[in-house]
Amino acid sequence: MKTRIVLNAILVCCSNILFSQQLFKGKILNEENCSVANVTITNEQKTVLALSNAAGEFELKVDRITPVQLSAKGYEVIYDTLRPEEKQKTFVLPYSRQELEEIQVKAIRAGNTTPTTYTNLSKDDIRKNNYGQDLPYLLDGTLSTVVSSDAGAGIGYTNIRIRGVDPTRTNVTINGIPINDAESHGMFWVNMPDFASSAENIQIQRGVGTSSNGGAAFGASINVKSDNIRKKAYAELDNSYGSFNTWKNTVKLGTGIINNHFAFDARLSNITSDGYMDRGSSNLKSFYTSGAWFNKKSMLKFNIFGGREITYQAWNGVPESRIKNDEQGMLDYANRNWLTPEETDNLLNSGRTYNYFTYKNQVDHYNQTHYQLHFNHRFNENWKMNISAHYTRGKGYYEEYKADAKLSSYNMDPVVIDSTTISTTDLIRRKWLDNHFYGIVYNLNYSKNNLDITYGGGINQYLGNHFGDVIWARYASNSEIDHVYYNDDASKIDFNNYIKATYRIGRSVIFADVQLRTINYVFEGISDLTGTAVNETQKANYVFVNPKIGWLLNWNNDNTTYASIAIANREPIRKDFTENTSGNRPKPETLYNLEIGNRFAKGKWMFNASYYMMYYHNQLILTGQINDVGGYTRTNAEKSYRTGIELEASYRATRWLTAFAGATYSLNKIIEFTEYVDDYDNGGQVAIVHKNTDLAFSPNLIASFGLNFEPVKDFNIRLTGKYVDRQYMDNSSDKARSIDGYYLMNLYVSYLWKLPRMEGIEFGLMVNNLLNKQYENNGYTYSYISNQQTIKENFYFPQAGINFMGRITIRI
Structure with a gap:
């Protein structure tokens, strides 16, 4: 008898829950009143509740007030609330200002559907390494890279090799504009000190990559996007x-x-x-x-x-003999290369930093x-x-x-x-x-x-x-x-x-x-x-x-x-x-x-x-x-x-x-x-x-x-x-x-x-x-x-x- 009463109570509760859930119908438009497909609707726990169809429509059951987030590629994210009593609602997604701003780099960058090898660095990735060294040193953590510095500490004349390819064979653009010297193909980062502080993101493509502006990428390309607009001062x-x-x-x-x-x-x-x-x-x-x-x-x-x-x-x-601290080798080098007494003295007494x-x-x-x-x-x-x-x-x-x-x-x-x-x-x-x-x-x-x-x-x-x-x-x-x-x-x-x-x-x-x-x-x-x-x-x-x-x-x-x-x-x-x-x-x-x-x-x-x-x-x-x-x-x-x-x-x-x-x-x-x-x-x-x-x-x-x-x-x-x-x-x-x-x-x-x-x-x-x-x-x-x-x-x-x-x- 008690078991039957409990079962009946459970059935009543379940039926109340089911009947209290309302079918909510949504339609998503853009600012031109056109339907937006593939909009993801998620709750506060980031659980996907629905996806809009080609007509911009979606359906889901709502039994309580539910905060949601609507997001789609090319649009700003909007936040709203679904209420059971509304039953249907139209949402308007504003176009993404960031995507509008990045149109000039999208043409030459690889994306999720591009079959090529690449690495993306975000603003945070760049900022956390930016203590003043030239930009090649900020990229040293990416695959297949070797960086070097003439002055030995990453400031001044520096270069980066990707897959062993020298800098003249690496295509560099900023906001889609070619930066390599047109004649030598060289990239002189020293001419743009601390540009990393104004970089929004960077993409490195290894290999030929996608078509770009400027000289051909013969092993790699580096594409830098400068700062995006911020909403607040x-x-x-x-x-x-x-x-x-x-x-x-x-x-x-x-x-x-x-x-x-x-x-x-x-x-x-x-x-x-x-x-x-x-x-x-x-x-x-x-x-x-x-x-x-x-x-x-x-x-x-x-x-x-x-x-x-x-x-x-x-x-x-620095000559090899100076690196090895080989005094006789240094004297032989000085003799072979007609160094003056003053130049020889400089060689013998300077150490590795000669x-x-x-x-x-x-x-x-x-x-x-x-x-x-x-x-x-x-x-x-x-x-x-x-x-x-x-x-x-x-x-x-x-x-x-x-x-x-x-x-x-x-x-x-x-x-x-x-x-x-x-x-x-x-x-x-x-x-x-x-x-x-x-x-x-x-x-x-x-x-x-x-x-x-x-x-x-x-x-x-x-x-x-x-x-x-x-x-x-x-x-x-x-x-x-x-x-x-x-x-x-x-x-x-x-x-x-x-x-x-x-x-x-x-x-x-x-x-x-x-x-x-x-x-x-x-x-x-x-x-x-x-x-x-x-x-x-x-x-x-x-x-x-x-x-x-x-x-x-x-x-x-x-x-x-x-x-x-x-x-x-x-x-x-x-x-x-x-x-x-x-x-x-x-x-x-x-x-x-x-x-x-x-x-x-x-x-x-x-x-x-x-x-x-x-x-x-x-x-x-x-x-x-x-x-x-x-x-x-x-x-x-x-x-x-x-x-x-x-x-x-x-x-x-x-x-x-x-x-x-x-x-x-x-x-x-x-x-x-x-x-x-x-x-x-x-x-x-x-x-x-x-x-x-x-x-x-x-x-x-x-x-x-x-x-x-x-x-x-x-x-x-x-x-x-x-x-x-x-x-x-x-x-x-x-x-x-x-x-x-x-x-x-x-x-x-x-x-x-x-x-x-x-x-x-x-x-x-x-x-x-x-x-x-x-x-x-x-x-x-x-x-x-x-x-x-x-x-x-x-x-x-x-x-x-x-x-x-x-x-x-x-x-x-």
Whole structure:
């Protein structure tokens, strides 16, 4: 009897619950009164309650007042409340201002459905490492990277190699605008000090990647997006101080959104450091300003940013004998290279931080300002476009003291004093670069249902004036003040168009991308080659077609597999033209790139794996060969390749502990090439054939790990470690011309003290090279035969031992 009563009571309760639940019908529209599909409706516990259909409709049962969140790609997130008595309701999603702002980078970036290998860094990822070092050092934790610094501490001249690929083969853009030097293809981060403080996010694509503006990516591309508009006004003061008398002072201000249509942001930065290397000082200043107007569909944004760098030259490196503290070896080196007694004394007494240069103003001094005007427009939920105009103005020089220089090399006549003819002089020279770079880039995007297609491109022109002047000479001869001894004007027009598309078929996505790129390059005048001025006039025209195709499979929401094949073509750099006659000019390079990978993320786990094959045809390499105008030229190696496996994983063990690791194992080979060694005994050069040797600066193994502790909220401790395997300084696989492998550990500690009416005050500490290892991570080498011996002159760039940076950041 009691059992029957209990059962009846349960049935009554259940029926009351069921009948009290109301079927709620919702419809979701955008600001143009069009239906919005694939809107996710979640509750406060982030549980998915429903998904809108193609008509923007959804249904769910509601038995109580339920707070919900509605979110969809391309729209702002809105929060609302569902009530059982309402039964139906219409919701209006406003377009996302952030997506409108990022239209210009979407065209060249990889997304979740792009079958290529990439890494994204958020603003928080960038900020937590930004103690003042150049941007390459902030990317050091990503896969397959090796960074180095001339001055040894990450400030001044720095570079980054990804998959062993040198910086001239890495495409860099800021807001979709090409940044690499148009002639040398080099990327000079020192000209944009502390730009990381104005970076919203960064994407690194490894391999050829997707079509971009500027030079072809021959191993990697780095795309930086500057700060997005903030809703509220803010102010930030970021100060760091540490080893080698290093200071970083940054001030940031922003108005937030004014009258729903305007916003303004600004930053000033100052970085100074004595450097680890002797006299390896840096004095860097930079600024960033941005003004924006926007409405629901359009945004016009004008960015001006720039930098001024004065960096003492530390780019000669340190002789191997000085690194090894081999006194006899140093004396032999000094004798071989005709060092003066003063120069020899400097070598013997300087230690690992030796710097050959001692002239007090042996500096690199350069100013560069970038102007970018971006117009983004959303026609409707399917059509979007961007057009951007840009102008970069750069001017600067590096100054050198030259002892006993030939007057004839500087277009100066011999000097006759009494009956003595003087043909050499001590002098101070400056080599200038005065350039302009401007153009337009654009893209148009259509996205609906399963199809996403983008057409884009750009036309850019570079105008550069290379010249050198003598500002002082002990014997000035027939020269005038600021005597110009070479002058070379250059012009380069780069035009590209591309079309790329993804199409979803069930769980699969098909990707196709093709780019047409044309280059017209002209330089005329007098070029300064190996100390001798020669007349040179050259013109070059290239037409490249760069196709890409790929496939991606979404196994489920957690697991994705992809594969792609891409071809990239690249023109030679400036030196390949100026150090060759037109008849001896090297051929363009071609890269065939295969990428296969898998991305997995679920719960506490993340695991990515990729395989790559990068096969080069006519890769340009240094062989030591002297060309027909007396310069050491790069030569096309017909066949070479890089192939490897990249792995990365992370595991959030507890709320307060996360472990992460990454590794790249690769083979980097030249099938065959001929090395040429100067023979000073017999004249000419000796040819040495090498087969199946390692590509220079391409370690077989790069591995890293890290632990992240957060014992209490807003207090963070991060420990990282990295191993870089042996690197050969040329392509001969000669261990005697290599850089030893090294292992480093770094420590980061931060605490955010939250205060009323402000974001808080953050205290930070960075300890680099925690184990105080002595190591080198870059260098160069050359060989010659003298006195029936092969001399190998190796030079290295030592890096700092244990060093510290402390930081206080005030955010309002």
